[in-house]
Amino acid sequence: MFSFKLKENGTNAKTEIVAGITTFLTMVYIVVINPAILHDAGVPFNAVFMATIIATVIGTLWMALCANYPIAIAPGMGLNAYFAYSVVGSHGNISYTTAFSAVFVAGIIFIILSLTPFRKKLIEAIPENLKHGITAGIGLFIAFVGLKQTGIIIGDKENLVKLGDLHNPLTILALIGLAITLILMARKINGALFIGMLVTGIIAVITGRLKFENGFVARPSLPHFMIENPFSAFGDVIQHSLYAVVFSFLLVTIFDTTGTMVGVAEQAGLMKGKTLPRARQALLSDSIATTIGAIFGTSPTSAFIESTSGVAAGGRTGLTTLIVAVLFIVSSFFSPLVSVVSGLSAITAPALIIVGSLMIGSVAHIKWNEFDEAFPAFLIILSMPLTSSIATGIALGFISYPLLKVVRGKWRDVHALVYIFAVLFILQLGFVPH
Template identity: 50%
Template sequence: MHLKQYFQFKERNTNYTTEIIAGITTFLTMAYIIILNPSVLSKTGMDFDGVFFATIIASVVGCLFMGIFANYPIAIAPSLATNAYFAFVVVISMGIPWQEALGAVFISALIFLLLSLTSFRQAVINSIPSSMKEGISAGIGLFISFVGLQNAHIIVASPSTLVTLGNLTDPITYMSLLGIFISVVLIINNVRGALFLGMIIISIISFFFGYISLPDTIFNTPEFGNTFMQMDVIGAISHNLFTIIFTFFIVTLFDTTGTMLGIAKQAGLMKNNTFPNVQSAFLADSIASLVGAIFGTSPTSPYVESSSGVASGGRTGFSNIIVALLFILMLFAAPIAKVLAEVPAVTAPALIIVGFYMMSSLSRIDWNDMQEAFPAFLIFLLMPLSYSITDAVGIGIITYCLIKIFCGKFKQVHPLLYAFMLLFIIQFVAIQI
């Protein structure tokens, strides 16, 4: 079968040139993850080269599977939402070894894979009220931005008020502020790959000011590092990391579903308000997460940046193959990526701006309905303040269920949500004992 026929070029009114341009556009808008993901995860003690390699391999597998078998122009790579949770909450805050955290990622991905073959996945999605889904998304965005502000030294610890404004004369701070400004201006002017280009520009400026030293070699042969096959599944189970596994699963589920539906609608690929070939699309993400855990990275997710490729005319999985090929080329750029990742002014602006994008979810909450809005508000507020996505989601679910019960509307709550509430109550009680 000819490639044009396989990818349905005629049915989707596209051609090779359009798909190639779309693939390049998508890659440029999400290329920041190549630097940002190893930068975040290496703070846990994970080997930078290993995470760099895992990031690219997981992205390549996800993009190829999504492109070839699902035929969608939806790129996949490690998620910033879950890598921040993995690094700053699970490993750094909770003190769980990164090997066990990878084990939790592997189990979560395996569950996601199995549920993608059944209708239970849809039941879980339906059990969570839309207001809480939006609250979770916005809360993760605020959490990611908060981490970025800390890394940039814009927000620092304070013994009297917990946090305060940092020293604006600190080179890290003012260079990060400059990086934010550059990226925001590029985005406002609709420059393709604005985030990635912003990182490159601030890197060049930092180099001329002496804040970056070039490595001995810009390119080298890919290295596995020490993260390959290091996931500790037995450790994750024996240390009762079930709430962490649950959090990885829930965040990935919502992130994946929302992004896929949004991009499919944008591309005009929905049929009778349904998502054709959705099973293959979900399998692509779950397989990428499994591969990522094996090689050494946090869960993957479809990237909303794929919308830039769709806006450029991408309508088929062929554009995803282009994205995968470009990721493969980046395998040889680990030395320069490692240098850039160690400069907060390069990575912090991207974290802050990605968080900003996720905050748009707040506009879809009905703030006039307190029964729906208040639990979502708690989730959104508590994620950065408690430094825990799990605790925030748990408190939000418990609050939502209790409000519905005491308002006589308990029948409006999906039975699965009550099950989640009981699990979180047990977890919170166990922590206190």
């Protein structure tokens, strides 16, 4: 039997089980949200539902058994919206299977980087303000998607967007769901997002907006292979020039996962100074989950910040995440329930808005009093929602940052990798169709 070293970490089995249940309840919303978002890109619901669970279980089990950390892995918010609303259908009429090729390639590169010191160099090379700008920009992007899905805002020829019809029954339901979830969040109730969707779903059933004609439980369906030939995935990326997309998936996943892991480990008291023990094993959990997830049909995975709820409940070892993985396996039997709920945006969109609000908090760490640091971050934050592209936001940030540093005579402060990325992004924007 695998030893989680419970005594050495000052915990016990009962505490770890409760922590695992707590973490699961705070992040189980992803089995509803992720299929809802990727289905908008044409991906079959059952494929995404099973792929979400497979990627989550594999990544979380690896974290539990190999890294022994209470950190859960699942498809990340933001990148799933980018996949569905920016990559699929973009230049060259990209299909979702081709987009999964980009995710697969990013996952393979992530695995290689996780096994080499280059990952650390890449993280250190990226300016902190660009990291904060990217996180905030993704938050604004997914909140914008949520507001559009609820009908709170709608398209407008003159002003791009305007206030929607607040008398629309579905918009009213979404606003009620948003209000309920916000109250739960403000009261710091574990699983607030999931409970908010549950209560909104009950209201939808009472008002006749939601009907469960196929029941609640069904035997899990066999997973589909979105990528049957790994070599063809690389060919798809080259054929459609998806280099910026791959880089965006890779870059966001690397520093998002690393930042989350360090943050959760610090809260749990598992850091050794500034070093994260077993960092390689921990990062491999995410990179392997991303790669396998792409094969079955889901967007990149990431370490979930919701793991902090389990840590707050006393979770200190991989037993916590083992419980999370087991509960996600159990959730695979509820596809009829999730299918109906995820099909009603009034239930799922409030979670996007709230997660977006949490992510945009990164703006507090940007050095706004230094123009050469602030403007590239601002450009990222502004361009991501307005262009509906995380890749474009990252590109503009990486181009403007070294440019302003050179003008101010601070060119030595910029890492050589940033200059290389800037040149590559200029070539991408200037010569590759969008």
